[in-house]
Amino acid sequence: MHQHDRKIRTIGLADVSEPGDEALITPEVSAALATATDIVGYAPYVTRVQPRDGLTLHPSDNRVELQRAGEALRLAAEGRHVVVVSSGDPGVFAMASAVFEALEDAPQWQDLSIRVLPGVTAMLAAAASAGAPLGHDFCAINLSDNLKPWPLIEKRLRLAAEADFAIAMYNPRSASRPDGFARTLEILKEAGCGERIVIFARAVSTPDQRIETVELRDARPDMADMRTLVIVGNSATRRVGRWVYAPRQVR
Template sequence: MTDGSLAVVGLGPGPVDWLLPEAASVLGQATDLVGYVPYVARVPERAGLVRHATDNRVEVDRARHAFALALAGRHVAVVSGGDPGVFAMAAAVFEALEADPTFRAVPVRVVPGLSAMQAAAARLGAPLGHDFCAMSLSDNLKPWEVVLRRLTAVAEGDFVLALYNPASNARPARLGEALAHLRDLKDAATPVAFARAIGRPDERVHLTSLGEADPALVDMATLVMIGSSETRWVAGADGRRWMLTPRSYGRGTT
């Protein structure tokens, strides 16, 4: 065992109001921060806190670096946006641990955080009120055929779908292909919402339908929420619409 330690810490979607006290406490005791530049930048300055901010594309290198620091006796916080367990750094850390048995000497802890789909759901109403799936549309790490197979399964199970990483500069057409695939399997009137940067100053919500959803309105900071056959709009105060997936199933037309 080393005297050091490694914690994977979720910073949530952005605002400090959405940072868990456990995360704030672990960040307050860390000697070193490891993470993607904008996440490391979110943590307040403190005397003695060493920052190791890296590019986004080297997650396992970043995890290995964190283990090496911990083996040297440092208390390392690997910081991640959202929940580190959901399409974020926790998996990379355990992949690094799996690949190098010397890292087993490091005590590891995962500190959860609020994920983007939860922030989006809170703003939209209750889209995740019944069974749902969460998928990353990035195909950097999985074949596109797997994405399509999973979209088919989501439609066959009539799940609500929260889509992460819906757009990238490298693959701008992917979301359009995914929506076209779902249109073959689901009703065009299915409620869809684009929830962008929820909780941050540039937050923006766009409500649409599967038939009319325009991928051009989506960027990498957007969470795309796609309803089940039961999902519907509910009128609220001041003419606003809420997205509701009711708790019961089978009242509808499926």
């Protein structure tokens, strides 16, 4: 009993980019936000939640995910109704893993009620805006080497090309990582993917949305930035009109 007095919820504001499209936020997430007492997250996401009486906002900086997760657990243990907000699905390169990591370090909090509320992750919104490039087998790779060694990223890119997966690339390029995406394009060219179709989906679902599709050999590193999700098609991916899609059938 009283388990609902002690809960933390990890949720997704189902946005692809800032500012996102509220029409992609699930009713489950909206209900969680409406009954929360505390919102914890990266400042630009927290400020998307409408202020109201009884709701405390806890914005934090980028790259402090573990501390933020610990703060959320501590608040929940005090009996608060906490929602940790992410952009897109909280389970994909977002806050859910950080919350469980913090939980592992704090066994006294393992009886808290935790719910991960799924959302529309960036690659799905990006794919929908371009057609159906994820209609056949695919993989998702985070191109940031902040939390893993770069050679592992290169290995995965080569194996993904060999497996003929479509490849969704999160965090392709940032000011602090200007060169990784250029190297990514080189590796895929070396792996024989020069004729594959690449989708650059920038700021999907916002007024700034821009979708560019080119063959990989014509792709330039500067086509991607922090707000871009990149999808490399598989070898059968094709165009019809302005759309790009992966055929269901492969022989």
